[in-house]
Amino acid sequence: SQTGLLAHYRHLADAAPLPLLLYNVPGRTGSNLAAGTVLQLAEHPNILGIKEASGNLEQCLQILARKPADFLFLSGDDLLTVPLIACGAAGIITVLGNAFPQRFSDMTRAALAGDYARAQRELWYFVGLNPLMYEEGNPVGVKAALALQGLCEPAVRLPLVPASEELTARIKALL
Known part of the structure; x- marks a missing residue:
């Protein structure tokens, strides 16, 4: 429950020797940190921000609209980076940026500088590439892209296996 998550993270923040960055990734944990819960946790002096990877734009906007000024909001969803920066996010902790560091960094820096036309042009490249990165599990696609670049x-690691020849060929075509 949200009550349990609130108690859990407060307990961790009280005990931690360093500030915490929350990570909301319900696709992996099976549990979502709701906007109201995040906003309550944002008041804790030892919680510095959140990597928000729910993919729920409405939830992200609720947090961005009401968070304290010193609470760091980082996108955890590559394709939401540009719109979330436009709404006040400080940046991204990325998956795609591992395999395409220069291009992803250029997109993010353009958005942070307010050059949304340039950021959007780069974003369209990643819109075509992103589904391939997850098609056979994460990080299979990213590892294939990195391997193709040498x-x-x-x-x-098992139970994952390397990307299929078909997926590898489709990734290579976009490189």
Whole structure:
């Protein structure tokens, strides 16, 4: 429940020797930190911000509209980076940026500088690429993209397996 999550994170923040960054990723945890819960946690002096990866734009906007000025909001969803920065997010903790650091950084920096036309042009590239990164599980697609660039081996840990030849070919076509 949200009451349990609130108690849990307050307990962690009270005990932690360093400030905490919340991470809301319901697709992996099966539990969502609702906007109201995040806003209550934002008042804790040892919670500095959140990586918000719910993919729920309305929830993100509720937090951005009401968060304290010193509470850091970072997108955790690559394709929401530009719109969330336009609404006050401080940046992104990215998946795609691992495989495409320069291009993703250029997009993010353009958005942070208010050059939304340039940021949007870069975003359209990632809109086509993003689904491929998750098609066979995360981080399979990113590892395949990195391997195609000669930066690592495509190895992943079980129960994941390296990207199929078909997916690898589709990623290569977009590189």
